[in-house]
Amino acid sequence: MTRKPVRRNSKTSKSTPFYWSKPFIVIVIVFILSVFLYTKRDALAYYLSFKTDRVPLETRQASLSEVIKVHNEKAFGLDVSEYQERINWDLLSDLETGNPIEFIFIRATAGSNKTDSKFHKYWGKARETNMYQGAYHYYRPNENSIDQANNYIKTVKLKKGDFPPVLDIEKLPRHQSIDSLKVGLQRWLDKVEKHYGVKPIIYSSESYYNDFLKNDFEDYPFWIANYTAFYHDIDSDWSLWQITENGKIEGIRGCVDVNVYNGTTKDLKELLMK
Structure with a gap:
């Protein structure tokens, strides 16, 4: 049987240009979204990782001097370790705002066998200053x-x-549950408290504190790190707030952590060893 010829449309269909193809559009959208998220990373860090019941003044846009201005009546200090390789202790006296450096914490140990390579030197130097030390x-x-x-x-x-x-x-x-971790933390705290006769202070980030520590270790003083929020009022459960890791202090080469005690110098003395 003879077949009728198939008539073809003389108009050829035009293909979609590459730059409007679906994969390309997806790439553009992902790129724009990535740029947006990056520019909002500090705010996202606050809302996703450091959110508390308190409302921050703003996400970290203010300078250290602005933070200090809000808490000017409080006591300020530093914490250092072997990562601060060079410290001129003769110059270590004031923050950039003129507020005195009233206390300093020094890393002593890590894990079961490490001693910070600068601890003994820095501990002795701190003894020669007017700063309270820990x-x-x-x-x-x-x-x-x-x-x-x-x-x-x-x-x-x-x-x-x-x-x-x-x-x-x-x-x-990595290899144990959170409950097992808390048992280990409590054993450390009990052993150290028995030796020194005083409850230790617990340092951690605000997110770690809220997620794992707040409800189980409420009897301990807390030193909390949060660099992404700027609080008018520091949580009453915090003894110390680590406000930045990028402080610039005369006498210290490079950046250093800056902390504020949640009270005046007179209040600070109540926390010290008796």
């Missing part, structure tokens, strides 16, 4: 808690007028 331990969740407590105890000699011992907990465990 020593902190960086806790490694995957190492034995009692070994870590003993490492701190054999390294740090505290006396009247010093800050209580400080436990710095920032990391989550």
